[in-house]
Amino acid sequence: MTARARTRTLSVAAATAALAAVTAAAPAHAAAPAHSAPPAALYTPPSDPGAQAQILDLLRHRQLKDAAGVLAMTLTPQAVWFNGGGTPADVQKSVQATVASAARRHALPVLALYNIPGRDCAQYSAGGAADTADYEAWIDAVRAGIGDRPADVILEPDSLALLPSDCGMDDAQGTRTAERYDQIHYAVDALEPLAGTKVYLDAGHSGWHNVNDIVPRLIAGGVGDATGFFLNISNYRSDAELAWYGKLVSSCLSYVSAGGDAAACPNQYWPTADAQNWLDANVTTAPSAMKHFVTDTSRNGQGPWTPPAGVYSAPQDWCNPPGRGTGARPTLATGDPLQDAKLWVKIPGQSDGQCTRGTAGPDDPERGYQDPAAGAWFPQQALELERNADPNPLP
Template sequence: MLRFNPRRGVALRMDRVGVAIAALLLGLVSVLFGMGRAHAAAGCKVTYSVNQWSNGFTANIGLTNLGDSLSSWTLEWDFAGNQQVTQGWSGTYSQSGKHVTVKSLSYNGSLATNASTSLGFNASYSGTNDAPTSFKVNGTTCNGTPGGGGPTDTPTPTVTPTDPGSGGPHADNPFSGGKGYVNSEWSDQAKNDGGSAIANQPTAVWLDRIAAINGVNGGMGLKAHLDAAVAQGASYAQFVIYDLPGRDCAALASNGELGPTDIGRYQTEYIDPIASIMSDSKYKNLKIITYIEPDSLPNLVTNVSGNTATTQCQTMQQNGNYVKGVQYALNKLHAISNVYTYIDAGHHGWLGWDSNLGPAAQLFATVAKGTTAGVNSVDGFVINTANYSPTTEPYLPVNSQTRASTWVDWNYYVDESSFGAAFRQQLISDGFPSSIGMVIDTSRNGWGGANRPTGPSTASDINTQVNAERVDRRPHVGDWCNQAGSGLGARPTAAPASGFDAYAWVKPPGESDGASSSIPNDEGKGFDQMCDPSYGGNVRNNNNPSGAMPNAPLSGHWFSAMFHQLLQNAYPPVQ
């Protein structure tokens, strides 16, 4: 740094010109000195951790600004070996030889003093994979101390050669060993509508549009929910990742905001911000459970050919954006060690037939194997999401006679327990590890109340027998919207059976599946006739009545009549 000592170099007598020159010199030095102070006000800290395999790795970077506030940032480092970035997130990446440059994006460029952000990347390598020894932010070398960012400083990045994040080892079952996060927004609704007895149950938060990440209509966003989970001392919190391009191609009620080709927006405006928030170190001790894109991949099995095909699903199969989107979400979320990923796998009345079960497992395996970490990027599968299929049918056997009934329709499964166990074994046969666990959404599949069967039937007609024995009271197993007669199912439970990680309330009880008539909205939600109680059905429910309740609001909005019915018909009953 340039230094100025007024007691040296001024021994000569000064005339007016000399005084002027001296004054000019003093002013110049003052500017330089001031610049030196401003530079000293810069400072930064970087943490760097990797999840490594034989020829590649995922890196997670934490960046903390220890100097003056930044409106944007550029992070730079040099690799020690032949590492090559193949995919990055939460920044714009470029690499020249060993040198990597990452520029901030619009949503994460502003960093106040002591504020942090997270980013990461996937990379290939051979030989050794030593961590970088120096990082710079906006030209300042990071050494972890405020104001210490001069070019001669020796940076000391934190390097942890284990899974990204620092929340301890990745648990086999994230639901075990602690309590789940209770969403206060849902809990307050339940309490105010006569549901105090169940208002303390953990439910998932649905991130069903980009705006939901920061909260809509004054509601809580992702950060607020995670902060609340930490404040509650929760062991885990659950989130539904649900905003694929061309979302839910076979159902209009939940069509999303992104068009079929909007894969870039899905990645940069939806998944990237979610991953950036979830990777914040302040959530490292919270197990964050994510349910990946309900209804997406199952639609590619059942609704792209034959009489159940839709042009929308055919489009999503052809452009590959369901697969690309799910793979991108898995890559980003799996890279965070305390985040757990469960892919949606429909339910027994969707994928249970032989013609669907095997192809679905193969599709899921292909999708997972196309991610950076392969099948290890998936912790398990969630079934019956926002649906009504019972966990068990206690009185309905599956045999050659009952399979011939109109209700069973040659399916080998009549409930989620049997389907989930069989599907899990098929997934393992197709390459998934034996550690994968199944989750059943039991939020609305209890089917209790006065109409619940109490034992097997002795009727001679097989259809009469099956209809008398089944606890599922829907007109058809394909009915899915605001089902009349449904009730709360089993309360959230960890490890309820071998191979099952949890019974969970993925769909918060009381939230509508869709409007029973057309309601103009700015949420990207259309009107689906399957939510109209007067609708007579289509080929996907074998032209049966919809079974829907009347006067329903838009999907995700509070439906008081539905909530009261769920309480009344709960099984086990609400005490």
């Protein structure tokens, strides 16, 4: 054997050992227990084929640390997205396969449902069901697929924070926005009563709508009949900022349910001490009786990106921002009585879309090349996320 061959053999062996160590440390694919009990962990679905290809490419180039990092990222519990497409029977079968796979591993699946008519205001992730009847049939299929198995449902990201009325897609009577509220409420009524299902509605994030604006939207969407709401899907706001915003939203929902006016609630722009004094004086509901929330920590380890001042007419700070990192690992033990979980809902490594930041494009001027389409694997960003992770995802 030549020296070069021996070196290559040792490199492959080292890579195998490194990846095996990461795999052994990941809890996601443990054998299913013999008894029936509430899920003890969050579910990890099969990884994106693009991630698998990137890991192999990194191994071929002997970049073992990065290969192990991307692998660790893919072995972290993440949501399973259902974006529409196929017949109701196809949807039911796909959802059923996911919840059954999770049940075999004694794990809780997180299902991100993303098929609302007029999705994403016909922008990067345009699509969705054709109309209300089509959407309701799709939700019925999801319900049948879940059955009596446990599942947490992230119901339609951007559906309430980005209404048809927000993007010029509505008529003067607000018909499409009213339909949107009805569609969301239909889904809540269909899914929340299932034995093991918790449904969370879209509340955007702390850098988008203020509390006084998002609370009426949540109420109109049926949050009163849901477990609660979700924050920061596909975004980058910090954990502390989200926890405070979530507390303010939950408290305002409680205040309104007791007859108060959402306009009177403190929002995230109030001085913290003033807001807390208001909560102490006006909200006496026990946390167990309030609406709870979950947050997406998949890419917020470095917090939000601050675009360079005066450079871009439309910086798109949410769209594949540079230098970000994965955040807190998913957990059902947050230590916050109002926060049910920290989750990885957005799949880290999947592109937000082709970001031009107000330029003629097609290149992303922050990167000097064209970003992949929304949902496609983005190898360069995947490396950024694993290298800049806080906390570091490696054992």
